Amino acid sequence: MKYILLILKILLAIFLIYGGFNHFNNPEFYNGFIPNFLPKLAVNYISGIIEILLGIGLFIKGYEKKSAYGIFLLMIAFMPIHIWDAFKEIPAIGSKTAAYIRIIVQLLFIGWTLVIYKNESK
Secondary structure (H helix, E strand, O other): OHHHHHHHHHHHHHHHHHHHHHHHHOHHHHHOOOOOOOOHHHHHHHHHHHHHHHHHHOOOOOOHHHHHHHHHHHHHHHHHHHHHHHOOOOOOOOOHHHHHHHHHHHHHHHHHHHHHHHHOOO
8 A cells, every 4th residue: 555655645645847938838728727817827836836847746755745735735725717617618728528527627636635644744
């Protein structure tokens, strides 16, 4: 079980770091997810920085649990955005089906993060 948790933690960290860098490499992709009343580029870059830092935190001894908790909160914060996107006439993610799948994936990330959080030592 120890190795499965380590693999889950490494995969989650890689996903977050990659996703965070993607906020800088392809910021236009995220514009449809960010409500118009917010400064899109600033929100996008801040989200990317947070994802990168939390992903790196999963690799730093003493910060794993805190990072997992931060990722959990971030995934919870992103959930309304994905729900909002799914109910738009034309979702940012491409199609209604893709938007609904993204909600399920978001729930999986929340659960995945909770597993890591609960199994990390303080």
